[in-house]
Amino acid sequence: MTTHVFTVSPDFTPDHLSGWFIFNTWLQKTLDAHFHLQLYDDFHSQRAATLADKIDLIYANPFDAPMLVREKGFKPLARFASVTDEAIIAVNAESPYLKVEDLKPGVKLATTEDPDVHMMGMIMLEPADLDTSTVEIIECDSYVLVAKQLIKQTADAGIFLVEAFEDLSSVIRRQLRILVRSQIQVVHHSLMIGPHIMEYREKLLDALLTMQDSEKGRGVLEALGCPKWEYVDDEEMEFMIDLMDTLML
Amino acid sequence: MQDMKMEDIHGEFREYVLTYYDGSSRKVLVTDVESPYPEGRLIVSRTDPEGIITHVNQSFIDMSGYSREELIGAPHYILRHPDMPPVAFKDLWDTLARGEKWQGIVKNLRRDGGFYWVKATVISNIRNGKVVGYTSVRRKPSRQRVAECERLYPTLF
Numbered sequence: 001m002t003t004h005v006f007t008v009s010p011d012f013t014p015d016h017l018s019g020w021f022i023f024n025t026w027l028q029k030t031l032d033a034h035f036h037l038q039l040y041d042d043f044h045s046q047r048a049a050t051l052a053d054k055i056d057l058i059y060a061n062p063f064d065a066p067m068l069v070r071e072k073g074f075k076p077l078a079r080f081a082s083v084t085d086e087a088i089i090a091v092n093a094e095s096p097y098l099k100v101e102d103l104k105p106g107v108k109l110a111t112t113e114d115p116d117v118h119m120m121g122m123i124m125l126e127p128a129d130l131d132t133s134t135v136e137i138i139e140c141d142s143y144v145l146v147a148k149q150l151i152k153q154t155a156d157a158g159i160f161l162v163e164a165f166e167d168l169s170s171v172i173r174r175q176l177r178i179l180v181r182s183q184i185q186v187v188h189h190s191l192m193i194g195p196h197i198m199e200y201r202e203k204l205l206d207a208l209l210t211m212q213d214s215e216k217g218r219g220v221l222e223a224l225g226c227p228k229w230e231y232v233d234d235e236e237m238e239f240m241i242d243l244m245d246t247l248m249l
Numbered sequence: 250m251q252d253m254k255m256e257d258i259h260g261e262f263r264e265y266v267l268t269y270y271d272g273s274s275r276k277v278l279v280t281d282v283e284s285p286y287p288e289g290r291l292i293v294s295r296t297d298p299e300g301i302i303t304h305v306n307q308s309f310i311d312m313s314g315y316s317r318e319e320l321i322g323a324p325h326y327i328l329r330h331p332d333m334p335p336v337a338f339k340d341l342w343d344t345l346a347r348g349e350k351w352q353g354i355v356k357n358l359r360r361d362g363g364f365y366w367v368k369a370t371v372i373s374n375i376r377n378g379k380v381v382g383y384t385s386v387r388r389k390p391s392r393q394r395v396a397e398c399e400r401l402y403p404t405l406f
Contacts, residue, residue, distance in 0.1 A: 129391040246370040246386040
């Protein structure tokens with residue numbers, strides 16, 4: 001039996017790592033097919049694998065959706081219901097910065113490799129006339145490390161995924177101050193299926209959308225931190241891609 | 250499209266008659282009241298290939314002052330402010346016709362006669378090789394860029 005490759009956007013929260021393995025087991029039983037969960041350390045290596053046609057199923061970062069759909073022929077399946085990607089710009093609570101416009105060219109910006117959150121964060125810095133050419137980027141491996149850069153005052157501002165900011169301990173959060181929080185509401189991760197296993201699309205979609213109806217399914221959802229799956233049709237995905245396209249300029 | 254009505258206007262106003270690319274005209278009433286751009290938000294709309302609005306998000310509704318019902322089916326130039334030089338919109342359509350994205354700083358007119366500045370990006374929605382509409386996404390512009398446009402735009406009429 002052929003083994004298909006399933007992968008997850010490298011920005012998943014560590015708490016849900018086991019959840020994705022549990023999901024992969026559910027996937028194999030549901031489709032009666034072999035899937036190998038291949039996790040990548042970074043977006044660069046995951047994109048290289050996608051471009052080399054080594055990926056069949058992906059829980060994708062929205063930043064990669066244009067390439068997956070328009071270049072590699074992937075189709076959307078579903079998303080976590082009511083979960084969207086939003087970003088926060090935060091500073092040290094004692095810093096003199098009270099609004100984004102107080103940040104000046106030359107500021108040190110702590111950020112992660114997470115591409116959609118980084119992009120949304122950079123958009124929120126535009127009102128201060130800041131872009132990648134006028135800030136000093138400090139790339140961190142996690143949002144906790146972004147917070148540490150702010151607390152140690154080795155960075156002036158940091159870009160966070162909202163959930164990651166809210167997951168910081170209260171001790172850390174008390175030392176930070178939010179300057180701006182995005183309310184974009186239409187940018188989200190999606191489970192997407194590749195052209196080589198398109199025959200599974202309907203069966204998988206049916207199973208995803210009814211997952212919450214069985215005890216076993218609810219257990220998988222809980223392990224993923226997902227309330228339930230919500231259908232993403234082709235046009236909704238195209239709309240999000242068009243929107244991402246406008247933001248990449 | 251209907252003329253703007255005095256009873257909808259907040260504050261002292263000036264009156265202009267705008268003529269649009271389709272030959273239609275509209276009386277617009279304009280005040281000097283600026284609405285600040287809402288922090289962290291995007292203002293999103295889509296139109297059909299003729300520029301008729303087919304989708305708006307809540308931020309669009311909030312900032313324009315129109316209801317969703319008034320906006321859907323209206324031409325996008327319902328937001329046209331008389332201080333915007335027509336050459337800016339010609340550049341927009343020429344750019345889209347070349348298959349490229351357009352970006353610019355735009356002063357939009359509200360239903361109450363006030364205005365708000367945006368950094369707008371417009372792209373063609375291409376499905377199966379055909380343009381089926383346009384998506385416009387606005388974000389908060391820098392005041393420096395706005396100040397540059399306030400100086401530049403009056404010279405482009």
